[in-house]
Amino acid sequence: MSRECISIHVGQAGVQIGNACWELYCLEHGIQPDGQMPSDKTIGGGDDSFNTFFSETGAGKHVPRAVFVDLEPTVIDEVRTGTYRQLFHPEQLITGKEDAANNYARVISAEKAYHEQLSVSEITNACFEPANQMVKCDPRHGKYMACCLLYRGDVVPKDVNAAIATIKTKRTIQFVDWCPTGFKVGINYQPPTVCELSALC
Known part of the structure; x- marks a missing residue:
């Protein structure tokens, strides 16, 4: 029985690296940008090790076991509108409204x-x-x-x-x-x- 890995990508660097990694994972396992796997293709002669990183929906779509988190939406919006936008579930892409660059904390009151x-x-x-x-x-x-x-x-x-x-x-x-x-x-x-x-x- 294969184990499941959940990837958590935090901040601008984490999200950008994560986006590149999931693109690579899809290419390695023959998963299309919309999460579907070609019906005529059997990856690795029936090897289903990719299920460690992807969960399969009832419709046969493969969704990454990943969460993307950032304080501001700009970088995650690139994932939402990019080539692999259909790969991720919207609930996996979590953003706030403002980034930490706008946090001017007082040192002395x-x-x-x-x-x-x-x-x-x-x-x-x-x-x-x-x-x-x-x-x-x-x-x-x-x-x-x-x-x-x-x-x-x-x-x-x-x-x-x-x-x-x-x-x-x-x-x-x-x-x-x-x-x-x-x-x-x-x-x-x-x-x-x-x-x-x-x-x-």
């Missing part, structure tokens, strides 16, 4: 931000923490060619210069020999604008 003012020195030091940078390497092990810092709000040049001087004396970051100064600084005195009742701050 607006109320807390008013009570915990960071100094210019703390903000500047935080810029060079690897956890605050979107890079796939540890920047502490390399050298910078240049660095641009843009401050916004109630910031004075004296504090900025002091913060940069502290970083240079600590040697926490290093610059290439041919560019020893390294820093380009801008200050925008206009405070950041926030939308009323917005989750973004």
Whole structure:
């Protein structure tokens, strides 16, 4: 007795890989894009191992034992409208209405931000923490060619210069020999604008 395998494909990558895999499975087992198997064809001399991955309906249609799940419908809609759209049961294609790219979660609440003012020195030091940078390497092990810092709000040049001087004396970051100064600084005195009742701050 053959066992049954259920495939679960999650997210954009999972759905796209799953769609390609099921197309390959159908080609390997001679199943047509609509789930039917040609009546004149006996796969593998009567081998029914494909039943591990496909369930057969009363009408003789072979349906993948699979579930596709994604937060937003765009990628699964490609399955719904693609060549193999008749292969899958609609209940196997599960989507939400919005993807995770639209999820801007707050790190610090607006109320807390008013009570915990960071100094210019703390903000500047935080810029060079690897956890605050979107890079796939540890920047502490390399050298910078240049660095641009843009401050916004109630910031004075004296504090900025002091913060940069502290970083240079600590040697926490290093610059290439041919560019020893390294820093380009801008200050925008206009405070950041926030939308009323917005989750973004």
